[in-house]
Amino acid sequence: MPTQIPSINPSLETAQQEMIDLRRWSGTAKEFWPRYLVAMAGLTNANKVVILLQDAAQTGKWRRLGDWSSNRGPAQPLVDFSAKVEALAAQCLVEGDQSSPVSDRREGAYALAFRLRLQKVDDVCVAVLLVTAINEATARECLVRLGLVADVPASFQATLTSQQARSDVEKFAATLDIMVLVNAEKRFLAAAMALCNGVATRFNCERVSLGWLENGYIRLRTISRTEKFDKQMAAVRALETAMEEALDQDEEILWPPADEAIHVTRDHDKFAKMQSPGNVCSLPLRIDGKAVAVLTCERQSGSFTGIELQQLRLTCDQAARRLTELKQHDRWFGARWTSATREQLAKLVGPQHTWVKVSGLLGAAALVILFLVPFRYRVEGNFMLRSDEVSFLSAPFDGYIDVVAVRAGDIVKKGDKLVGLKTSELELEESSAAADLTRYQREADKARAAKNLGEMRIAQALAEQAKARLDIVRYRIEQASIKAGFDGVVVEGDLRERIGAPVKQGEALFKVARTDNLYVEAEVKERDVHEILNRKGGEIAFVSQPKLKYPIRITTIEPAAVPKNDGNVFLVRCQVDGGIQKWWRPGMSGLCKLEVEKRTLFWMLTHRTVDFLRMWLWW
Numbered sequence: 043m044p045t046q047i048p049s050i051n052p053s054l055e056t057a058q059q060e061m062i063d064l065r066r067w068s069g070t071a072k073e074f075w076p077r078y079l080v081a082m083a084g085l086t087n088a089n090k091v092v093i094l095l096q097d098a099a100q101t102g103k104w105r106r107l108g109d110w111s112s113n114r115g116p117a118q119p120l121v122d123f124s125a126k127v128e129a130l131a132a133q134c135l136v137e138g139d140q141s142s143p144v145s146d147r148r149e150g151a152y153a154l155a156f157r158l159r160l161q162k163v164d165d166v167c168v169a170v171l172l173v174t175a176i177n178e179a180t181a182r183e184c185l186v187r188l189g190l191v192a193d194v195p196a197s198f199q200a201t202l203t204s205q206q207a208r209s210d211v212e213k214f215a216a217t218l219d220i221m222v223l224v225n226a227e228k229r230f231l232a233a234a235m236a237l238c239n240g241v242a243t244r245f246n247c248e249r250v251s252l253g254w255l256e257n258g259y260i261r262l263r264t265i266s267r268t269e270k271f272d273k274q275m276a277a278v279r280a281l282e283t284a285m286e287e288a289l290d291q292d293e294e295i296l297w298p299p300a301d302e303a304i305h306v307t308r309d310h311d312k313f314a315k316m317q318s319p320g321n322v323c324s325l326p327l328r329i330d331g332k333a334v335a336v337l338t339c340e341r342q343s344g345s346f347t348g349i350e351l352q353q354l355r356l357t358c359d360q361a362a363r364r365l366t367e368l369k370q371h372d373r374w375f376g377a378r379w380t381s382a383t384r385e386q387l388a389k390l391v392g393p394q395h396t397w398v399k400v401s402g403l404l405g406a407a408a409l410v411i412l413f414l415v416p417f418r419y420r421v422e423g424n425f426m427l428r429s430d431e432v433s434f435l436s437a438p439f440d441g442y443i444d445v446v447a448v449r450a451g452d453i454v455k456k457g458d459k460l461v462g463l464k465t466s467e468l469e470l471e472e473s474s475a476a477a478d479l480t481r482y483q484r485e486a487d488k489a490r491a492a493k494n495l496g497e498m499r500i501a502q503a504l505a506e507q508a509k510a511r512l513d514i515v516r517y518r519i520e521q522a523s524i525k526a527g528f529d530g531v532v533v534e535g536d537l538r539e540r541i542g543a544p545v546k547q548g549e550a551l552f553k554v555a556r557t558d559n560l561y562v563e564a565e566v567k568e569r570d571v572h573e574i575l576n577r578k579g580g581e582i583a584f585v586s587q588p589k590l591k592y593p594i595r596i597t598t599i600e601p602a603a604v605p606k607n608d609g610n611v612f613l614v615r616c617q618v619d620g621g622i623q624k625w626w627r628p629g630m631s632g633l634c635k636l637e638v639e640k641r642t643l644f645w646m647l648t649h650r651t652v653d654f655l656r657m658w659l660w661w
Contacts, residue, residue, distance in 0.1 A: 057084025065197045068205060074198050077108035085191065086154065086184040088171040088504040090123060093158070094131045096166035104128050107167070115174045117584055119144050119151035123172040131168040139189060141181040150174055152181040156188050161199035193612045216244050217357045224361050230368040231264060240265035241339060245350060249319070250338045252367070253285040260285040260336060277317060284313040285336035288324035292333050294355065296321040296346060320344045325354055327362040334366060357391050397637055416640035421573050423614070425564040425634040427626055428605045430527055430553040433528070435460060435535075437545040446537045450554075451627070454526040460552055463522040463545070468515050482508055530556040531659035533628055555628045562616040564634040568603055569653070571612045573638045575599070580616070580636035589634075593619040596636065 060081040067074050081090045091110045097103035111120075122145040134140060134155035144151040151174045158167040169192075173184060183600060220240035227233035238250040249267075253260040260282045265271055271278065287309040288295045295301070296311040298321070310322055320342035326333035337358055339346070346354070371378060384396055391399040445462035448454060482505035489498035535552035545551070562582060574596065581591045594616040603610035614636070657661065 047187070047637050054085065057081045060084065060474075061191045066201065067198050068367065071198075073201075074153075074195075075108040076110070077200075078194060079108045082169065082191065083110055084190060085187045086171055086173050087176075088112070088173045088184075088236055090120060090172040092127050092170045094128065094168050094170065096131075096135075096168075098164070101290070112496055119172060119174055120170055123151075123153055123170075126153070127170050130170050134168050134170075135166065139185055141178070141185045144172065150176060151177060152178070154181065154185050154188060156185060156192055159193045159196045161196050161203065167195070198392055200260060215244075216353045217360055220244060220357050221364075224364055228368075230365065230372040233361075233365055233368050234264040235269075237337070237357075237365070238264050241337070241357065242266040243340065245339060245346075245354070246343050247339045247341045250301050251281055251285075251338045251340075252335060253282055253338070254335045255289065255333070260289055274392055280309075280313045281338065282315050284309045284322070285324060285338055288326055288336050288338075289333050290327055292328075294326070294351065295322075295324045298345075298352075312434060319568055323351070323354065325358050327358045327365070329362055329366050334362070380421070408431050412487060412644045413642060415643065417643055417646065419638045419641040419646060420580065420635040421566060421570040423564045423566040423611070423636070424616075424631060424632045425562050425616075426631045427560050427628055429530075429557065429628045430559045430561065431528070431556045432532075432533070432628075433526075433530075433554045434550050435524050435526075435552040435554060437463070437547055437549045437551060438524070438543070439463075439518055439547050441522070442544050443537055443541050444522075446541060448532050449536050449538060450532050450534060452532045453557075454530060454532060454554065456524045456528050459523050460526060460532070460554075461524045463524075465519050466524045468519045468522070472512060472515045472519065475508050475515055478508035479505055524551065526554055528554075528556055529558065530554045531627060557626065557628070560618070560622050560626055561597075562618060562629060562634065564614040564616060564636070565604075565606070565611040566614050566636070568610040568612065571599070574614070574636045577637055582616075582618075582632055582634045584632035586630065586632075592623075594634070595619055598626065 044089040057080075060077065061168075064078055064081060067077075069619060075093065079093065082088065083091050084375065089112050091108070093107040093109075094104040095107050097105055108333065126144075130142075130153050133155060140155050141152050141157035144153050151172065154171040154173060158169055158170055160167055169188070171188070173181065176184070220237065223236040223240045224233050226277040227236050234252050238252055241247065242250040248267070248616070249265060251265045253262045255261075261273075262273065262278050262285075285392055287306065293305055295305050295310055297305055297314055299307050310324070313319070314322060317340075317398050319340035322338065322340055323346045324336055324338045327335040327337060330495070337354075339354065373381075387400050388396050391403070443461060444464040445459075447458070447462075448460050454460065482501050486498050486501035486505060486596055489495075489501055533553045533555045535550075537551060564582075578596050580594050580596070582594055583589075583591050595618075596616050598615040598616060600615075603612055616634075
């Protein structure tokens with residue numbers, strides 16, 4: 043519902059002072075907006091002020107933050123203004139701050155609309171004012187005044203944020219001071235004592251106690267400023283019972299209880315009658331939503347405030363995980379592992395003779411897996427990528443290297459220039475041969491005109507000779523640019539350091555291999571080749587990318603073995619299923635595993651030994 047404010051018309055000076063005060067306002071928003079409405083009305087002598095906030099969920103929907111009216115002036119402008127408030131706000135978002143007549147029927151009544159600046163940029167808030175008995179110049183002057191105070195809400199929100207931040211810092215400061223002490227300890231009891239002492243000091247408690255859940259019951263572990271205590275004392279028993287009351291309800295319990303409290307405090311009442319602690323607060327410590335311990339604080343000076351309870355709750359939440367980890371790890375690792383394992387196994391086989399039962403089950407499972415369960419068996423071998431087509435590009439004639447366009451590893455397309463030889467001398471020869479061809483052709487024409495047949499034939503022969511030499515020179519110039527004959531990759535050749543160096547005709551300059559017809563050449567040891575004779579599939583993994591596996595298909599097994607240092611191997615040619623990858627290059631290697639069939643684990647572990655014994659003992 044819009045906020046209704048009594049009719050107030052403050053003077054301009056009062057309104058200005060009010061705006062100054064509102065910039066530093068530290069009260070609540072419920073108090074700020076009414077005063078801000080009245081102050082805007084005072085700056086402009088407005089009859090009505092409305093502040094609209096656009097609904098973030100539904101564009102075009104507006105919600106009123108405040109509504110002030112002076113209850114004076116003619117009624118008709120107020121009616122016209124109220125009917126078009128939201129339209130004026132929407133128009134302000136599109137056209138900016140503006141002043142416009144409320145109605146064509148009434149002169150001197152203007153609507154002022156301007157956007158308020160808030161701390162969140164995404165929030166859209168517009169103030170719309172009705173001012174009567176003014177002209178257009180005065181309306182524009184009022185709009186300028188309002189623009190000067192459009193940032194007051196943002197200043198107010200920034201002040202609230204700063205106050206909240208200071209409050210949060212104060213809350214966290216107490217928790218952090220205590221957690222520094224707790225985290226500094228490496229043993230459970232020392233950390234628990236640090237927690238109790240820190241809470242007792244920070245919150246002026248006479249006594250702070252920590253009880254931990256063990257075997258379904260709370261057991262008192264530490265008391266602030268007390269190194270040793272008798273766990274059989276009646277006071278200790280009563281305190282543990284009170285802690286269990288908080289643990290069972292999984293809620294903070296205050297004593298004396300508040301009038302609206304709904305928690306059971308019977309055990310706390312008994313403890314209070316026995317010890318007269320003044321004020322008691324018991325807080326559960328939770329891990330993953332389950333209470334595992336209780337912290338009880340006793341104080342005579344006064345009851346625990348809401349902020350102190352928040353600080354205590356935050357301290358317990360922060361300390362719970364650390365104390366739990368220390369309690370679990372405050373033993374040597376063997377005991378921790380054994381205890382945790384036995385607890386889990388006891389749920390399956392029972393608490394009696396747990397290890398004997400587990401050992402028997404594991405032994406039976408091992409025998410079944412070893413002798414009866416088949417596993418996939420594969421033959422391993424090294425492999426290398428090879429290409430079916432490799433081109434060696436050599437120098438077409440004796441010359442000098444002029445331009446080098448590629449290096450080893452570059453990908454080239456068909457027709458790409460790889461290297462260029464110098465053609466300056468060839469160009470001179472071309473010019474000379476062209477000149478000789480022209481001269482001999484003219485001599486032949488001259489002899490023909492003179493009807494000297496012999497000289498004409500000689501000149502024609504010399505012209506043909508010059509033309510042949512010219513063709514040879516031009517062919518060599520064309521061949522001076524060595525180009526790729528197909529798409530592929532440069533496997534060998536790096537001539538960048540040989541620019542200007544001489545090359546001989548036929549000297550190999552580059553080695554280019556095709557990458558679209560790569561195949562896998564695997565090496566399988568002689569002792570395993572019989573396993574893959576009738577097999578078809580397998581997988582490969584490259585040394586550079588061992589996490590990637592690619593399926594392959596066996597196409598050919600070489601009939602003759604190839605000797606290697608560690609024994610004979612057979613070369614197996616395979617094709618890759620799924621296509622060649624762009625990053626593959628001829629010569630890349632890795633590990634190849636060829637599928638055989640499923641065998642038992644016992645056979646896999648013993649067949650090498652059995653084969654060795656058969657050869658050695660000649661079975």
